[in-house]
Amino acid sequence: MEYPRPLTTVDVVLFTIVDDALAICLVQRDQAPFRGRFALPGGFVHTDEDSDADAAARRVLREKVGVKDVHIEQLYTFSGRARDPRDWSVTISYCAVAPNEGIPRKSSVRLVPVKDIQALPFDHDRIVERAVERVRSKASYSSLPAFLLPRHFTYPQLQRVYEIATGESLDPSSFRRKMLELQTIEPVQLENAQVTRGRPPQYYRLADRTLRAFQRKI
Incomplete structure (x- = not known):
C-alpha cells in the first residue's frame, strides 16, 4: 500500500x-x-x-x-x-x-x-x-557570537559582536574577565596589523573552532 x-x-x-x-x-x-x-x-x-x-x-x-x-x-x-x-x-x-x-x-x-x-x-x-x-x-552562554567575526579580532570587536547578538550592553571589565576565565580565545601576533597611533592592537582567535558552552551567562 x-x-x-x-x-x-x-x-x-x-x-x-x-x-x-x-x-x-x-x-x-x-x-x-x-x-x-x-x-x-x-x-x-x-x-x-x-x-x-x-x-x-x-x-x-x-x-x-x-x-x-x-x-x-x-x-x-x-x-x-x-x-x-x-x-x-x-x-x-x-x-x-x-x-x-x-x-x-x-x-x-x-x-x-x-x-x-x-x-x-x-x-x-x-x-x-x-x-x-x-x-x-x-x-548569552556560548562562544556562538565569535563565529560572526573574522578569524582574527580584537577584544572590543569581540565584545561588540556579543552585544549585537544578545541585544544587551556589556560591561567591558566584566566581559574581559569572563572571556579569560572561559579560555575560549587565545592571543595571536599579526605581522601586518594596522596601527593608527600608539601601540598596535592585540588580536585574538578562537582557541578551537568548535562551539563552547559556558556554565553561566555572560
Missing part, C-alpha cells in the same frame, strides 16, 4: 553582521512559487545525494549562497498544509552563522538586518522569528 508523501525541504537562517546589526541572508527564488521574491536559502532534500538533513542544509548554503565550513545547527521542524502552496510539506530549519566578509556578493543574495525583515514567502517569517530567539539565547 502506498501512502501520500509530503514535500520535504530544508531552510537555513544564515546570520551575519551588517552595519553593526544582526542580519540574515536571503536569496532570490528562480522558480515558482514566489519566483523573483527573496526568501531563506532552502530546497528539497536530495535523497540520492544527501546523507541526511544536515548534509542537505550544507549543500543548500554551498550552492545557493556560496558558503561552506560554517557553524550550523538544526533549529526546528515546521510542517502543515498551509505553509507551501504546492502541497502538504515539512521543512527542517537550521541556524548558521558566518562573518560578513565570508559571504559572496552577488545579485541573487541579500544581507538584510533582522529589524527590516518582513513578509517573506512561505512561513519564513516564523522560521526567522524562532531562529532569532535561538541566537539571542545561545549568545
Whole structure:
C-alpha cells in the first residue's frame, strides 16, 4: 500500500553582521512559487545525494549562497498544509552563522538586518522569528557570537559582536574577565596589523573552532 508523501525541504537562517546589526541572508527564488521574491536559502532534500538533513542544509548554503565550513545547527521542524502552496510539506530549519566578509556578493543574495525583515514567502517569517530567539539565547552562554567575526579580532570587536547578538550592553571589565576565565580565545601576533597611533592592537582567535558552552551567562 502506498501512502501520500509530503514535500520535504530544508531552510537555513544564515546570520551575519551588517552595519553593526544582526542580519540574515536571503536569496532570490528562480522558480515558482514566489519566483523573483527573496526568501531563506532552502530546497528539497536530495535523497540520492544527501546523507541526511544536515548534509542537505550544507549543500543548500554551498550552492545557493556560496558558503561552506560554517557553524550550523538544526533549529526546528515546521510542517502543515498551509505553509507551501504546492502541497502538504515539512521543512527542517537550521541556524548558521558566518562573518560578513565570508559571504559572496552577488545579485541573487541579500544581507538584510533582522529589524527590516518582513513578509517573506512561505512561513519564513516564523522560521526567522524562532531562529532569532535561538541566537539571542545561545549568545548569552556560548562562544556562538565569535563565529560572526573574522578569524582574527580584537577584544572590543569581540565584545561588540556579543552585544549585537544578545541585544544587551556589556560591561567591558566584566566581559574581559569572563572571556579569560572561559579560555575560549587565545592571543595571536599579526605581522601586518594596522596601527593608527600608539601601540598596535592585540588580536585574538578562537582557541578551537568548535562551539563552547559556558556554565553561566555572560
